[in-house]
Amino acid sequence: MSGATTGTTGTTGDVRTVPAPAPPQPRPNGQLRISKLFRKTLVSALVAGGSLLLTSVLNEDDNDLWQWTVSIVLGCAALIVQYLIEFSERLEDMEAGQKRRIREMRDSLTTHHLEMRQAVDESFAKINAATELFSKVDRSVLRSDGVTRLAQKYTQVGEHGSAIVKTFAQEELARLAQLMESLSNGSADCAGENHEWLMDLTTCAKRTLYATSTTIDRDFWTSEPAKRYLAVQADAIKNRGVEIRRLFLVETLDEVTPSLELLCERQRTFGIDARIAVQSELQPNAQVTPLNDFIIFDGELCYETEPDVRVVPAKTTLKMTREHVQERINRFTVLWEATAAG
Structure with a gap:
């Protein structure tokens, strides 16, 4: 067995340690010469x-x-x-040695050239992508100044904002990107009732706004967002000539309460054509299955809320497919004409 030390046993039985010889040291260059x-x-x-x-x-x-x-x-x-x-x-x-250094230098230059070429290609690809993106924005009917402003301000937040502000900006930009992607696919949704979508869509409407209101959103009309909603509707009627119709849907006459009639009358003071539709009193062809609240903007987009088990809005959906919007328009038209006839 090999080791760093060797031992010898004396007469008393103790072991004395003898250090192993040190390895030979390399000779200096002077000695070698x-x-x-x-x-x-x-x-x-x-x-x-x-x-x-x-x-x-x-x-x-x-x-x-x-x-x-x-x-x-x-x-x-x-x-x-x-x-x-x-x-x-x-x-x-x-x-x-010279050949080895030349070979290493050539390999290094080749690697550096490939890295530089890859970096240049990636930079040009990003530039081409950005150029193509802004070209598409310029060719589209959307306002390109908004996209430019968004990019500039997002960059400024990244340069001067704190960590939490940067994270918040990233989350908001991701949410906006998700919304744009959903809109491009013809449908978007979010949890709960999105009052901001409601206000913005009313502000964007240019021709018509047809809406239904069921018992699900009765409490909404006494809230602060409802006041803002009525204000933007009044502005749309006065400044853009938007035609607004609203049907308050109930099942029986017992649900037509004085508070509902007062709510309907108050909306008329804003220029809204508001009516109450009692489905049990309508003609059979006008009686439809229970509907979620929906609002049709300019005959092109449908804003809908879906209730949960507690009968409160749990989800808001924007749908732009032509078939779905047309089906909602047909349902609203049947109910509206039946209510007018009654």
Whole structure:
């Protein structure tokens, strides 16, 4: 078993630890140069000595000068050959290192070129996407200044807003993007009753606003949003000439209370053509299955609320498909004409 230490047991039974020999340390460059120089000198001396010995054996004349000359020349030649070999090895190492550095530089430049090209392509793709987007906005009937203003202000919030403001802005932008996507698909919805949609759509209406009101939203007419809703309806009638009709739907005559009649009369003071439709008193062809509250804006968009088990608005839906809107228009027309005839 190997280890860092070895032990020996004495007469008393204790174990004495003997430290293991330290690993050999690498020699410095100076010592390495001295070793190489010593080796070259030794080889040259051996060649010279061997040459001197060989010439002494082969030459029978006692011409020491010639023997020494030959041995010195051969020793110097051996030394020069060693230096040439070392120089050749260093040159080969240098060429190999240079080739390696050139190859690494070429690979690095290739990688950098690919990264730069990818970055440029991505930048141009983003620019092309942004250009195409704004071109579509300019070609559409929508106001392009609103999109530009939204982008500018969102950027300003990202630059100067706090963390919570940035997060809130991101959530609002995501919600707006989701709404735009839903509208492009012909339907949008949200939880609860969205009064802001109601106000904005009434403000946008230019021709007609046909609405039904069931017992689900009776409490709405005594709320603060109802006051604002009536105000924007009055503005639509007065300034844009929008025709507004509202049917208060009840099942029986017992549900026609003085408060309902007063509500209907109050709406007429705003210019709204308001009527009460008692379904049990209508002609059979006008009696329809119970409906959710719906409002038709300009014959193109239907705003509907859906109740939950507690009979309170739990969901608001915007539907723009032509078939659905036309079906709601037909239902409203039948109820309206039957109420007028009654």
